[in-house]
Amino acid sequence: MSAEHTEKKYSIFQIAMNLTAACFVSGAIIAGTYFVTHPIAEKKAAILKQDAMKALVKDADNFKEISGKTEWFEAQKGGETIAYVVPSESKGFGGAIKMLVAVSKEGKVVGYDIIAHNETPGLGDNANKEPFKGQVIGKEAEKLEVTKDPSKTDNIQAMTGATISSRAVVKGIKEAVEQVVEFAGGK
Amino acid sequence: MKELWNIYKKGIFVENPIFVLALSLCPALAVTATAANALTMGLSVLFVITANNCSVSLTRKVVNPKVRVPVYITSIATIVTLVQLLLQAYFPLLYKELGIYLALVVVFAIILARAEVFAAKNPIIPSFFDGLGMGSGFTIAMLSIGIVRELLGMGSIFGVQILGAWYNPALIMILPAGGFILIGYMVAGCKMILDNMAKRQAERGEA
Numbered sequence: 001m002s003a004e005h006t007e008k009k010y011s012i013f014q015i016a017m018n019l020t021a022a023c024f025v026s027g028a029i030i031a032g033t034y035f036v037t038h039p040i041a042e043k044k045a046a047i048l049k050q051d052a053m054k055a056l057v058k059d060a061d062n063f064k065e066i067s068g069k070t071e072w073f074e075a076q077k078g079g080e081t082i083a084y085v086v087p088s089e090s091k092g093f094g095g096a097i098k099m100l101v102a103v104s105k106e107g108k109v110v111g112y113d114i115i116a117h118n119e120t121p122g123l124g125d126n127a128n129k130e131p132f133k134g135q136v137i138g139k140e141a142e143k144l145e146v147t148k149d150p151s152k153t154d155n156i157q158a159m160t161g162a163t164i165s166s167r168a169v170v171k172g173i174k175e176a177v178e179q180v181v182e183f184a185g186g187k
Numbered sequence: 188m189k190e191l192w193n194i195y196k197k198g199i200f201v202e203n204p205i206f207v208l209a210l211s212l213c214p215a216l217a218v219t220a221t222a223a224n225a226l227t228m229g230l231s232v233l234f235v236i237t238a239n240n241c242s243v244s245l246t247r248k249v250v251n252p253k254v255r256v257p258v259y260i261t262s263i264a265t266i267v268t269l270v271q272l273l274l275q276a277y278f279p280l281l282y283k284e285l286g287i288y289l290a291l292v293v294v295f296a297i298i299l300a301r302a303e304v305f306a307a308k309n310p311i312i313p314s315f316f317d318g319l320g321m322g323s324g325f326t327i328a329m330l331s332i333g334i335v336r337e338l339l340g341m342g343s344i345f346g347v348q349i350l351g352a353w354y355n356p357a358l359i360m361i362l363p364a365g366g367f368i369l370i371g372y373m374v375a376g377c378k379m380i381l382d383n384m385a386k387r388q389a390e391r392g393e394a
Contacts, residue, residue, distance in 0.1 A: 014251070026262065038272075120361065
């Protein structure tokens, strides 16, 4: 608070104009920056997406968007489709978990990547790491069930202290696999 | 020069934002489960608080005191949005890593508190150093909490395994409850050291 304001009386209009001016300046600065950075950000995001898909399906040399489906991609190798990369979402311990799931033509999980999540650091966020990841890869939809029983080696062992996150991630992947099977089977 | 150093120094220990002022305990709980997260959060706050102190100090004569709080919040939000836009364009991986934490910086009590308590009454250079000092104190506090929690909760520091397989991680340390307990002990420790220092100073003054 500066001294000169405490002496004078300001009308409500002047006070409002003061705030309006501050917001206007801030808006102008943000708009200017956005104008400059947005094209760069979009380009970078597209490159990152390609890289992320390439990391999931290592053999693929091209990713083609599937028409009629939003954000679905075909992973191609030499012009032939070897896998599908589809987005999936499920509700975890701390809100939505967004994933990118790569599914082979036979309906097996090739890989997955958690793009956005809000799970407990050190517990639930291990879902994107080994050994949890290794359990999921190569499985079909029927075997994608989370269990706490160590003798059920066919299924997926829940992460210690993060059963809800484990279930949510596996559910999201399972849905993606089922959708792909339906899509590829009906073709 | 000495004065500026004193302004800087007080944020680090004597008026440490987390341990002494007890402001912004929310991020100190939420983002300190691992040392790396704690450090990134600390550095983002260091940047935002310094930039905001400068902008508040620069505009302190034209802002009407009746609307100063909304104006400060607008200023903080603008700075955070700029950081987000720039990171998104030039360091998308880092942006992804920081995620929602960055947006949360807008509502941190410590930033608004420094704008109100210090930057609104002081010229730009002391305000700059105040922001820098408070930001550094915040970063140091976050980092020390993060290191202890990660070490006890996962046996690692910055993702590098320190304790061997014999160590059975204490899950509670990664959960918010463990963070609260640890912060409590750290605040108590800080208070003890500060009391000791004050006592010694008083003794020296009397002698």
